[in-house]
Amino acid sequence: DISILSDQFLAEVRGLKHRNVAAELLEKLLKDEIKVRSKRNLVQSQLFSDKLKKTLNAYHNRAIATHEVIEELIKLAKEMEAASKRGEELGLNDDEIAFYDALATNESAIKAMGDDKLKVIAAELIKMVRKSVTIDWNLRDGARAKIRVIVKRILNKWGYPPDLQEEAVKTVLQQAELLCADWMGDGQ
Structure with missing residues (x-):
């Protein structure tokens, strides 16, 4: 701590x-x-x-x-x-700030979208990814592809810059893998 x-x-x-x-x-x-x-x-x-x-x-x-x-x-x-x-300060919990950080790794994404939009996207990502993950989702190609599609849809829906999207999807998936074990322990 x-x-x-x-x-x-x-x-x-x-x-x-x-x-x-x-x-x-x-x-x-x-x-x-x-x-x-x-x-x-x-x-x-x-x-x-x-x-x-x-x-x-x-x-x-x-x-x-x-x-x-x-x-x-x-x-x-x-x-x-x-x-x-x-x-x-941003009004985000630990999971949300982790996804927010994953989305905000590129400065131009922050400039293009702003904090408020990124906060909304982070919250929606948490909700949808958490709902979709299973214990072994990261080991199964089909489950991983499903989550990738969910992440891309959310980013498209909110107008996340397309040129930065692939890197954001990759980072969000890595972040989801980190938090997945914790989520499974909570019983979702």
Whole structure:
């Protein structure tokens, strides 16, 4: 839970005498948070995983000093916390924000459609995909094709840009695979 990375905690880490211990602690906490996100939100987990890898590579290659990596990791922790709050600000639950993020991976889609339309599409995708998934849908070509058609119909219905649609469908299907096990556990 990213909330353990409170401002007070981050200030304490920033003030630790042994900087390398502080950097390792932050690295472990951020990796754990990314692992949690990887089960719920594909786009966020990939984004933050890439940022963490880039920062750690720079540190391990001695391109940045220990105090700089600590500051970068603290900045990343704050970005992750802000991303967690973004769903609340948009009025979306965790599943909806995951699908919203899948739809909004392309900046031009956000510009062309706007937040409100993407929120409506995300909510409709959740409803229709959740209704259509079965335990092994992602293993059966026919079931997978059915969900792909549902996703494409919803995107067409709402005017999602056609040039971005194929990538959005792919990302939405990957996101659905992540959430499917959780949905099956809820009994839909």
